[in-house]
Amino acid sequence: MDLAVKWQELMINPFFQDIPYKVELNKFGLILMSPASNRYGILQFKVGREIERKKKGGIIITECSILTNEGVRIAHVAWASDEFITEFGEITPYPKSPEICVEIKSTANSKAEMEEKTRLYLEKGALEVWIVDEYGKVNFFSHTGKIKKSKIVENFKL
Secondary structure: OOHHHHHHHHHHOHHHOOOOEEEEEOOOOOEEEEEOOHHHHHHHHHHHHHHHHHOOOOEEEEEEEEEEOOEEEEEEEEEEOHHHHHHHOOOOOEOOOOOEEEEEOOOOOOHHHHHHHHHHHHHOOOOEEEEEOOOOOEEEEEOOEEEOOOOOOOOOOO
């Protein structure tokens, strides 16, 4: 099954246009949905705004679809360099992760789920994955594991 094609079909399906859920596909093409809270939306905006303020160049993408080895996953916020955008444009889903992928963790997310998403984004080329908890605390990860701070966005703080 071609997950990128299934994702395209899902995007044009009117049933999924206005639902109050975040939608992803697992490696079997099954739809995964989870509700989004206002707190999640506020944190998502703040993360994107702060990256944009500190980085000159590149773009912020919210709800960034990425074709991973386990299906289509949605990075809540991503930063893609100008080079990434030149190479991939607005293709949906991206076949590779942008340089920074951010997950806003809710109380419903397990540690294992966050670890899996971190691994998947890094496997697909992300340089850093950030996990933001419901209180705005950020944990940074790279291919070497947990890191103290971002090496891409200096002095990042929410």
